[in-house]
Amino acid sequence: MIIDTHIHAYPTSDDSKMTLEEIVAQARIIGLDGICITDHDSQEIMARAHEYRKQMGYPIFVGAEVFTWEGDVIVFGLERLPEERVSARYLLDLVNKANGVAISAHLFRQNNRGMGNSIREHKDLHGVEAFNGSTDHANNMKARDLDMELGIPVFGASDAHNTEALGKFATVFPNGLRDEKDLIEAIKMGKVYPVAYNHSADVKWTVIPPIG
Secondary structure, eight states, rough: OEEEEEEOOTTTTTOOOHHHHHHHHHHHHTSSEEEEEEEOOOOOHHHHHHHHHHHTOOOOOEEEEEEESSEEEEEEEEEEESSSOOOOOHHHHHHHHTOOOOEEOSSTTTTTOOGGGGGEEEGOOEEEEETTTTTHHHHHHHHHHHHHHTTOOOOEEEESSSGTTTEEEEEOOOOOSSHHHHHHHHHHOOOOOEEOHHHHHHHHOOOOOOOO
């Protein structure tokens, strides 16, 4: 399955310009097999997304993008998010206690929202979003270099706030996923790899090769 693991929906992310319905429609057009809604510090969309998943027969998974003191972290598996800004260490402890997963988002983005080299101190991260559609190429390459050095699973995601950006990068999950529980287990196994979307090519998805 090809899944965009970092998407923001309106109105639960007020900086997004696309509704859940618009996201699913565009995701199907470009060939995504599923989507993850990861709103800013919110999982308010959870019930509606699950109902829409049943209605449309299309995989929709819900997590959140949590803004820690070190930067943004994508989490799945937390029933309740922190009510205030916390350290990455505190968040990871919550995630691990809940048997969830945590992925560092846009690692070297230049707006103080990427964890950068501090991921070296957090060996229990389940992945790093090295290919982020809203981050420039040079900083994505820095993230890939560090990911590969540390042996952390590499993810691709759009971080889309509008339909034109949806699916710019995505992540391949080799086995089928039914719900967040399956998603979490697949991420823990680490058998994922990033792909890039090609708008004008016959082959729509290109695997992004590792270094070397």
